[in-house]
Amino acid sequence: MDKTFLKEWLSEVPPFTTFRINSLQSFDSKNLEEYFHLQKQVLNVSEIPKYYFLKNDCLVVGRWPNGVEFGNINKEVIVDAACGASVLRGAHVFAPGVLGLPTNCKLDEIINVYCDMEGHCKRGLKIPYEGNKQYVGVGILKKLRCDLFDNGIAPSGIAVHILLPASRLPVINEKIYPTGQILLQNLPSIVTGWVVDPKPHELILDMCASPGNKTTHLAEMSGDKAVIIAIDKTEPKVARIVKNCEIQGVSCVKAYAFDSTKCFVRDSLNKLEPPFPANNFDKILLDAPCSGLGQRPQLNNKMSEKMLQSYKFVQRKLMAAAVEILKVGGELTYSTCTVTKEENEWMVAWVLEKFPFVKLVPAEPLKGGPGLSNCGLTDEQRIMVQRFGPIEDELRPVEDIYRNSIGFFIAKFIRTDFR
Structure with a gap:
């Protein structure tokens, strides 16, 4: 086994994502189609991701097309490596994964998400992080510093609602289906x-x-x-x-x-x-x-x-x-x-x-x-x-x-x- 080849492969994001469909419930792909068309308007792209079923309990979803533009974004949030990997696989940023956030951010503004690649970013950082970091996506800020670092309570919930990961894998909101009907797996x-x-x-x-x-x-x-x-x-x-x-x-x-x-x-x-x-x-x-x-x-x-x-x-x-x-x-x-x-x-x-x-x-x-x-x-x-x-x-x-x-x-x- 070529270790260099394997290491490179492991550092990449799979070109698709899979969801397990709960076979105890009925599933209508129309909800997914409608969700993609709404996101298509948000992202201003020409087509929706390709998707299909391997079996009735396994949904495969491909990437968004190239060419999505969000303009000049000058603010960034720093997340840990585990959170960064999850974002690349199509997840939102949850509060425990946030390491750094500027003080001048506003709720619901668009913000870039970067991953701390070496684990050197100190939690609660207020200034731009100058260490080794990797861009993992762009999203809408849903929590401020006071929610994440300043109230003495362990933070929870979504901190950044991801619009598009760097991998272009769709972020599928599981709430478009009844609870427990679809699971990222x-x-x-x-x-x-x-x-x-x-x-x-x-x-x-x-x-x-x-x-x-x-x-x-x-x-x-x-x-x-x-x-x-x-x-x-x-x-x-x-x-x-x-x-x-x-x-x-x-x-x-x-x-x-x-x-x-x-x-x-x-x-x-x-x-x-x-x-x-x-x-x-x-x-x-x-x-x-x-x-x-x-x-x-x-x-x-x-x-x-x-x-x-x-x-x-x-x-x-x-x-x-x-x-x-x-x-x-x-x-x-x-x-x-x-x-x-x-x-x-x-x-x-x-x-x-x-x-x-x-x-x-x-x-x-x-x-x-x-x-x-x-x-x-x-x-x-x-x-x-x-x-x-x-x-x-x-x-x-x-x-x-x-x-x-x-x-x-x-x-x-x-x-x-x-x-």
């Missing part, structure tokens, strides 16, 4: 739900579920008729899962604060609350905590080598618990949003060596490319997993949309016998 994350393929009445575990985006997708795909247990480590994370279930109109999910590395206890009698007994779940999703090095764009990555190497140990503990509580014949889907071989191909190889009663199967539908070569997997095994990224491999050609989203990895296993 990366394409490989949506594919993960397709791989799990939940059915009514199946007992399914989502091991590291917060904030609940994949959890609610599984519930919706089952028609809200599966029995889904969602676990994450802390009460605040579980609260996010519960809130997202409420927003999405999902009722088949039960969420618990529990350490998933300890969710297997052989003599447990409770099949629906952690810890669980062996041979318990029809399907398990392990969307593992990972280094997150597949996210795009990456504007300021401060991941240390020590931190990078730590994830595989947690992932192994989670996997060891997962294979024990999976039913014979049950399916375990493993996913990460990173590009490292240690957390992906090598993890699959470790599972197959460590647990002989677990078998690798095709992670269908196979939308991403095959696993990397020379990373512990045979060609037969590489073709069963899917890696999302820019690498082209003749073992399985991939459509451009799946090569140009974010870096991601999916593998699927079944349990063949009961120890």
Whole structure:
């Protein structure tokens, strides 16, 4: 894998954005069309972005055309790297991401948005920032300094209503649809739900579920008729899962604060609350905590080598618990949003060596490319997993949309016998 090529790809913004459509509700694309035509007048462009559905639960939206002009804008807001990346992907600027704002700004005036590329801007800066910064978009100011820095209360809400990111990806106001009907979600994350393929009445575990985006997708795909247990480590994370279930109109999910590395206890009698007994779940999703090095764009990555190497140990503990509580014949889907071989191909190889009663199967539908070569997997095994990224491999050609989203990895296993 060419590291320079991969690094450049990771620093770029995908040329499209994807939304998951709640299949429990009816969806009318007319609202989207009307919204785009209103924005077209605001931006003074000749055409609206192209959009289409990959499946009924996956909406793909392209960019606005070139040539949008806003005139001379002489004021700027500075945001942190995470906020800057979100803006480039089509989000508004939320108050916690703001670092600097001049004192002479007025509400509802148009302002440029810049991202602090090195993390050197001090929160509350009043003067123009002279450090390394990158333009990420233009928008309408919705909060002043007194709202962001001067009242002693942690700020919240939209600080800048983005009109146009530098990427030209549309900022789609989710309020044009009823609450919970449309959700911004990366394409490989949506594919993960397709791989799990939940059915009514199946007992399914989502091991590291917060904030609940994949959890609610599984519930919706089952028609809200599966029995889904969602676990994450802390009460605040579980609260996010519960809130997202409420927003999405999902009722088949039960969420618990529990350490998933300890969710297997052989003599447990409770099949629906952690810890669980062996041979318990029809399907398990392990969307593992990972280094997150597949996210795009990456504007300021401060991941240390020590931190990078730590994830595989947690992932192994989670996997060891997962294979024990999976039913014979049950399916375990493993996913990460990173590009490292240690957390992906090598993890699959470790599972197959460590647990002989677990078998690798095709992670269908196979939308991403095959696993990397020379990373512990045979060609037969590489073709069963899917890696999302820019690498082209003749073992399985991939459509451009799946090569140009974010870096991601999916593998699927079944349990063949009961120890």
